[in-house]
Amino acid sequence: MKQWPAYQALAEYGNEAKQRHLASLFTENPQRFEQFHAKLPGMLFDYSKQNISAEERNSLLELAEQANLKQWIDKLFAGEKINITEDRAAGHVFLRDLTNPKAEVKAEWQKMETLVKRIHSHQLRGFSGKPFTDVVNIGVGGSDLGPLMITHALDDSKLADAPDIHFVSTLDGKQLQSLLKTLNAETTLFVIASKSFTTIDTLSLARTAHEWISSFSQSEQGIKQHFIGLSTNQAKMDEWGLLPDHQLLFWDWVGGRFSMWSTIGLTIALQQGMSGFYAFLQGAHEMDEHFRTTPFEKNVAVLMGLIGIWNINLLGLMGQAILPYDSRMKYLASYLEQLEMESNGKHVTRDGEKVNYRTCPILWGEVGPNAQHAFYQLMHQGTERVMADFILFAKPTDQKPRTVYHHNLNIANCLAQSRALMIGQKGENPHKDYPGGQVSSTILLDTLDARHLGMLIALYEHKVFVQSVIWNINPFDQWGVELGKKIALQILQQIENRDLTDLDASTQGILTNLWKTQNEN
Ligand SMILES: O=P(O)(O)OC[C@H]1O[C@](O)(CO)[C@@H](O)[C@@H]1O
Numbered sequence: 001m002k003q004w005p006a007y008q009a010l011a012e013y014g015n016e017a018k019q020r021h022l023a024s025l026f027t028e029n030p031q032r033f034e035q036f037h038a039k040l041p042g043m044l045f046d047y048s049k050q051n052i053s054a055e056e057r058n059s060l061l062e063l064a065e066q067a068n069l070k071q072w073i074d075k076l077f078a079g080e081k082i083n084i085t086e087d088r089a090a091g092h093v094f095l096r097d098l099t100n101p102k103a104e105v106k107a108e109w110q111k112m113e114t115l116v117k118r119i120h121s122h123q124l125r126g127f128s129g130k131p132f133t134d135v136v137n138i139g140v141g142g143s144d145l146g147p148l149m150i151t152h153a154l155d156d157s158k159l160a161d162a163p164d165i166h167f168v169s170t171l172d173g174k175q176l177q178s179l180l181k182t183l184n185a186e187t188t189l190f191v192i193a194s195k196s197f198t199t200i201d202t203l204s205l206a207r208t209a210h211e212w213i214s215s216f217s218q219s220e221q222g223i224k225q226h227f228i229g230l231s232t233n234q235a236k237m238d239e240w241g242l243l244p245d246h247q248l249l250f251w252d253w254v255g256g257r258f259s260m261w262s263t264i265g266l267t268i269a270l271q272q273g274m275s276g277f278y279a280f281l282q283g284a285h286e287m288d289e290h291f292r293t294t295p296f297e298k299n300v301a302v303l304m305g306l307i308g309i310w311n312i313n314l315l316g317l318m319g320q321a322i323l324p325y326d327s328r329m330k331y332l333a334s335y336l337e338q339l340e341m342e343s344n345g346k347h348v349t350r351d352g353e354k355v356n357y358r359t360c361p362i363l364w365g366e367v368g369p370n371a372q373h374a375f376y377q378l379m380h381q382g383t384e385r386v387m388a389d390f391i392l393f394a395k396p397t398d399q400k401p402r403t404v405y406h407h408n409l410n411i412a413n414c415l416a417q418s419r420a421l422m423i424g425q426k427g428e429n430p431h432k433d434y435p436g437g438q439v440s441s442t443i444l445l446d447t448l449d450a451r452h453l454g455m456l457i458a459l460y461e462h463k464v465f466v467q468s469v470i471w472n473i474n475p476f477d478q479w480g481v482e483l484g485k486k487i488a489l490q491i492l493q494q495i496e497n498r499d500l501t502d503l504d505a506s507t508q509g510i511l512t513n514l515w516k517t518q519n520e521n
Helices: 005-019 022-028 055-068 069-080 103-120 145-153 174-180 200-214 221-224 235-241 255-260 263-293 302-316 330-343 378-380 399-422 452-469 479-496 505-520
Strands: 037-040 045-047 134-138 163-170 188-193 227-232 246-250 319-324 363-364 387-394 439-445
Touching: 005 055, 005 263, 005 302, 022 163, 022 399, 037 263, 037 302, 045 134, 045 302, 055 069, 055 302, 055 452, 069 263, 069 452, 103 246, 103 263, 134 200, 134 263, 145 163, 145 263, 145 302, 145 452, 163 174, 163 263, 174 200, 188 200, 188 263, 200 221, 200 227, 200 439, 227 235, 227 263, 227 479, 246 263, 255 263, 255 330, 263 302, 263 452, 302 439, 302 452, 319 330, 319 439, 330 363, 330 452, 387 399, 399 439, 439 452, 479 505
Parallel strands: 134 163, 134 188, 188 227, 227 246, 319 363, 319 387, 387 439
Antiparallel strands: 037 045, 045 439
């Protein structure tokens, strides 16, 4: 990044920008909103509350040109193998192009549609002949967080004949244990979602679910009706014993954290119907087209990515808050934590050189109105300078007076917080001083529905991609998660054998005390 000529100008601008107060940009320029927002149908992106001037933005746009961003976008959409460490394309964008689907994708959509119909019409039934009322998605990371977020957000518009959808992911087994207490085995269908179909978290839970169903039925064929698999690994699904028409495939060119656009989105289709799932894909495709074809200065994803670069690399901000002002977006922050930090949490360039600049910031977040009563104190008066994304939906869910009142109250709070963080206020004593100057962007979507959610998530995916290009890192692999998994398997064996050999003193000490406590009970 630092080799590009535009970076030198940016470094100087950055030092100047650190000296000014964000609020002064508004007093100096009444046209600031006009000049620092971008729009596309259904979405407005306001970045006027970022500490950036028009010249600084121009230099960022030049940096994008010099880093060959346009060529990288073309490579992404051409399906080139840009995930070099795994020798794969990153093809999630192809899943969303419904007018021009790949043959293998079309075939799988058809299979998914058939399965959804069989479940909705009660053709598919459990071991005792009863239809399914509940579906439990067993998966983790990308095989959990996307569908969890979307089905939670869209629960109000669930189809009348849709089953209730539940999610379990944690290998401690507690989530599954307490969920099973509320379910009827005769009417519960499990979806085993795993790109690799080797993840121990998912397979251990799937085995527990299988034991649970088996404790109610002796019929092998009947038990098989209760399980569906979603994976790229057909052989492993066969080995597990899944029926062929209970297997939905996707492909290695779909990354785990980009997989809810594939058959991993089955629970979304079960809740919203295939038309709802396609609306979700369509929204994402609209964002893909915007990203692919819009000049950089009006391109929301490019601007969002570049503003992140400005904040992180030139202004030194390392915390990114995600603040949706709608409780239906409860899981957005968890989802984006994986999307951004698993993608861009890298310390070497595509060529394997150690970077000499910062990459992905630390993301955290919460539904805005709750976060106001939790961590906003730090943002208003702490010592950390952070950046925030406020996400707001324009339309209330209905026109009932109480609904409209709550909606307006919510909007007022969102706007009050971004304004207070920006302008600050001098207090009667230092304890009541608000320094202000905390930067934010606001994403205003027309309404919360499948299409707009598709647009929002694709926007963040492309922002991540833009930043990866500027940082010259590969956002599509995740080698960092492997070491812990490997060590966990070794330690599990050592726990089972009560063996402390070659473990560090801390691990030995914890295990010794843990075993002692277990023996006491
Ligand atoms: O879908 P799988 O193969 O079970 O993997 C689950 C998750 O595990 C990870 O590999 C990280 O451990 C994620 O990238 C992925 O989304």
